[in-house]
Amino acid sequence: MSDFFNSGWSNYISIITVVGIFACLWLLFSQRTIKVIREKDGSIAEDTGHVWDEDLRELNNPLPRWWMLMFLFSCFFGLIYLVIYPGLGSNPGTLGYSTKSELIQSMEAANNELKPVYDKYMGMSIEEVAADPQAKVMGQRLYLNSCAQCHGSDAGGSIGFPNLTDNDWLYGGTPEAIKTTIMNGRGGIMPSFIQLPAKDIVNVASYVRALSGLTSDSFKATQGEIIFRNNCVSCHGSNGKGNQLLGAPNLTDKVWLYGASQATIIETLTKGRQGMMPAQDKVLSPEKIHLLTAYIWGLSNQKSNMAK
Ligand code: HEC
Numbered sequence: 001m002s003d004f005f006n007s008g009w010s011n012y013i014s015i016i017t018v019v020g021i022f023a024c025l026w027l028l029f030s031q032r033t034i035k036v037i038r039e040k041d042g043s044i045a046e047d048t049g050h051v052w053d054e055d056l057r058e059l060n061n062p063l064p065r066w067w068m069l070m071f072l073f074s075c076f077f078g079l080i081y082l083v084i085y086p087g088l089g090s091n092p093g094t095l096g097y098s099t100k101s102e103l104i105q106s107m108e109a110a111n112n113e114l115k116p117v118y119d120k121y122m123g124m125s126i127e128e129v130a131a132d133p134q135a136k137v138m139g140q141r142l143y144l145n146s147c148a149q150c151h152g153s154d155a156g157g158s159i160g161f162p163n164l165t166d167n168d169w170l171y172g173g174t175p176e177a178i179k180t181t182i183m184n185g186r187g188g189i190m191p192s193f194i195q196l197p198a199k200d201i202v203n204v205a206s207y208v209r210a211l212s213g214l215t216s217d218s219f220k221a222t223q224g225e226i227i228f229r230n231n232c233v234s235c236h237g238s239n240g241k242g243n244q245l246l247g248a249p250n251l252t253d254k255v256w257l258y259g260a261s262q263a264t265i266i267e268t269l270t271k272g273r274q275g276m277m278p279a280q281d282k283v284l285s286p287e288k289i290h291l292l293t294a295y296i297w298g299l300s301n302q303k304s305n306m307a308k
C-alpha cells in the first residue's frame, strides 16, 4: 500500500471502502421497518407476488433479528479494524502494525537466539569449526541457500562453476583464501585470442591438451608451444601450472572448468571466459561467512577432520 506514487489511489480506495460499509449500514437501516402483516386468521398477508405450482406463495418476511445483529456487528468490526490496522489506502492504522515490521521483529528474535552460537564459532579457527558437527549442519544449510544454485547441491560444480569438494583451487584452498573468495567474490578473465590466426589457435589448443597428457597431434603441439610461450605464460605460468593470484587454472592437471575437448578449448581461446563469483560480504553476515568458509574448507579436507 505504501508503494503508491501519490495519494490519489490511496484516497480512491479509502473512499470506496468507507462508502461501501456505510452503504451496507444504510441498506440494513432501510429494511428495518418491515413488519409482518397478517390476515385475520393469522396467516401472513404480504408476499412478493411470486407464485409457484399454483398455490406456493413467496412471502416477504422481515430479516431475522440474529441476522441483522450479525450484519451490524460485521460493519462495526470492519470500521474498527480499519481504524487500528492498515487497510484504508496507505493509512498505517493507529497500532502502527505492518507485516514488514513483524518480519523484522521475528528475524531479530531469531538472530538474537542464534547469536551465542555464531559468537562461539567466530572465536574458533576454521579448522575447529569444520570439525564441529553442528557447525557443519548450519554451514550446509547456508550453502544450500546461497551457493547451491551455482556450485550444485553437492558442491560438485558444473561447466564454468568450480567443484568445491576437490583439492584443485583456482584461487587457493587455505581457509584465508576461501574466506577472501566468499567475501569479495572473484572474476577470472581469460582474454579472447580471436586475433590469432586460426591455425595458431588449433596448434595451441593441441599443446594445452598435451600438457595434461591428453592425445593430440604432436607436430601441432610443438608448434603450439611457441604460441603458448608468447601469449599464455604471463597468466598460466611457464609450466602451465596456473596462477592463483589471477585465478588462471592449472592446465596440466585433469581438472577442467570448461572442458578438455579440442572444440571446447578452441571455444575458450576464441571467445574468452569470464567466470564471476559474486561477493557475499554485503549479503551475508561475517558470522555466516565464517561458517560457510569452514563448511567449504571441510568439504575438501574431510580426512583431516576425521583424524581429529
Ligand atoms: C552466481 C553463481 C555463483 C554463486 C551464487 C556462488 N558462486 Fe562461488 N563461484 C562461481 C564462479 C563462476 C566461480 C569461478 C570464478 C572464476 O571462474 O574466476 C566461483 C568460485 C568460487 C570459489 C573459488 C573456487 C576455487 O577453485 O578457488 C569458492 C570457494 C566459491 N566460489 C564458493 C562459493 C560459496 C561459499 C558460495 C555461497 C555463498 C558461492 N560460491 C556462490 C559462481 C557462484
Ligand code: HEC
Residues within 6 Å of the ligand: 187, 188, 189, 190, 191, 193, 204, 205, 208, 227, 228, 231, 232, 233, 234, 235, 236, 246, 247, 248, 249, 251, 255, 256, 257, 258, 259, 260, 265, 268, 269, 273, 274, 275, 276
Ligand atoms: C590475462 C591472463 C590470461 C592469459 C594471457 C591467458 N589466460 Fe587462459 N585463463 C585465464 C583465466 C583467469 C582463466 C579462467 C577463466 C575463468 O575463471 O572463467 C583461463 C582459462 C583458460 C582455459 C580453460 C581451462 C579449463 O579448466 O577449462 C584454457 C584452456 C586456457 N585458459 C588457455 C589459455 C591459453 C592457451 C592462453 C594463451 C593463448 C591463455 N589461456 C592465456 C587467464 C589467462
